[in-house]
Amino acid sequence: MKELNWYYPETLADTAKLVQQKNVFPHGGGTGLLLRKLSAVDGLIELSQLPLQRIKITGDFIEIGGICTYGDVISELMKTDPEHILVKCLHHSANTPLRNRITIGGSIAMFPPWSDLMGALIALDAEVKLLGKNSGDFPISEYIKDKNLHSESLITSVKIQNLPWRSAHYREIRTKSDMPIFNHTVLLKTADGRIDDSRLITVGTASKFTRLSEVEEYLMNRRIETINPSEIEKRVRLKFSGSRIDDPEYVNLKAGIELGRLIQKALRS
Ligand SMILES: Cc1cc2nc3c(=O)[nH]c(=O)nc-3n(C[C@H](O)[C@H](O)[C@H](O)COP(=O)(O)OP(=O)(O)OC[C@H]3O[C@@H](n4cnc5c(N)ncnc54)[C@H](O)[C@@H]3O)c2cc1C
Incomplete structure (x- = not known):
């Protein structure tokens, strides 16, 4: 078995040099590295002694x-x-x-x-x-x-x-300890009973993440009481793929329903 070198730098100057060595990579929590084959890795830089925990x-x-x-x-x-x-x-x-x-x-x-x-x-x-x-x-x-x-x-x-957004987050999971199939992040700004700005992001789509621009356009300047969840669902057209997705159409439908609910939740926040 190949020997793996561990480095424990204490300064950023040393780390800057180490990280530029061939096949030497940073080690943060190690939870992702755990899942990866390390055959192409010659060394790992353990970061915990660096002044980066502030x-x-x-x-x-x-x-x-x-x-x-x-x-x-x-x-x-x-x-x-x-x-x-x-x-x-x-x-x-x-x-x-x-x-x-x-x-x-x-x-x-x-x-x-x-x-x-x-x-x-x-x-x-x-x-x-x-x-x-x-x-x-x-x-x-x-x-x-x-x-x-x-x-x-x-x-x-x-x-x-550091801005005061109304916000909400949703994770689509099958069991409590599951990694989400997809998740939504909603940020909203309101003024005079209307939506002033919105940022809607879904992570877990075929392109890794998608900004829901059509829904953002629907929300822009809309009076809060006229927001219609079925109009939101119609505008969610997300592509899902990969081994964790059994039925992409169903997941898109679910994503639309959950987004409508999440926007209401963010407005209550
Ligand atoms: C069972 C399990 C369940 C999980 N569930 C979730 C979940 O529900 N939601 C969620 O968000 N995450 C979840 N995670 C975590 C996620 O899958 C990744 O493992 C994690 O985000 C990687 O972070 P890390 O600090 O452990 O990185 P590491 O494993 O240390 O590194 C990952 C990669 O990033 C590089 N790297 C590390 N630090 C730096 C740095 N400072 N600069 C540049 N490159 C760096 C490494 O070289 C490596 O290539 C889960 C992990 C496990 C094992």
Whole structure:
């Protein structure tokens, strides 16, 4: 069996060099690496000694260090904003021991189709801070699209604007401990009884995630009491595929029904 080298850097400068070595990869919570064949991996960089476990909250933005776990994010945001979308989307994710291992950086880099994190980060127009071959700040949409940004680069933090959205999150699961088949994130702004802005993201579709632009258009400037769930369902045309989807049409139908309910829930939030 091939020997795997472990590195335990204590500074970002050392990590920036390590991450640019051939076949050497960051290790966050290790929960995704567990599922992967490691035959092409020569070394792993254990990140837990780096100063990247801080969550900075100001009036304007929230910056989450790359090695913060789902659990860290929930407990920190609960103190200041228990209704924050990141609390809602992460607190039912996986289970308690896993939430205490899964890191924000590892989850952004891996972006599994069941990710409870990525819908919210996409909806919030998050910015990812990288170190290594690609140093700097990048919109999360660009990081998802451009695989070159993943290479030889460490996610040191993710930054979102601290804005007061009405929000809700839904996970389509068969059992309580299941990874979601799909999940919806809803962000809404209202003014004078109307919808002023909306961000609707479904994760788990054939293209990994989909922005529900047709529903966003339907909601724009609409009086809240005139929002009709059946009009929302009609506008949800999501493509699902893969071994976890038995019947794509049924899943799309369910996604439409749940989105209608979720928008009502967000409006009550
Ligand atoms: C049984 C089980 C159930 C799960 N259920 C859910 C669920 O319901 N919802 C959910 O959202 N997630 C769930 N997860 C977690 C998800 O599947 C991934 O395993 C997790 O998001 C990966 O995060 P990590 O910190 O463990 O990353 P790791 O496993 O450490 O790394 C994953 C990948 O990211 C890279 N990486 C790690 N850290 C960084 C970094 N800082 N910068 C750049 N690259 C990095 C690694 O090199 C690797 O390629 C579940 C996991 C398991 C095992």
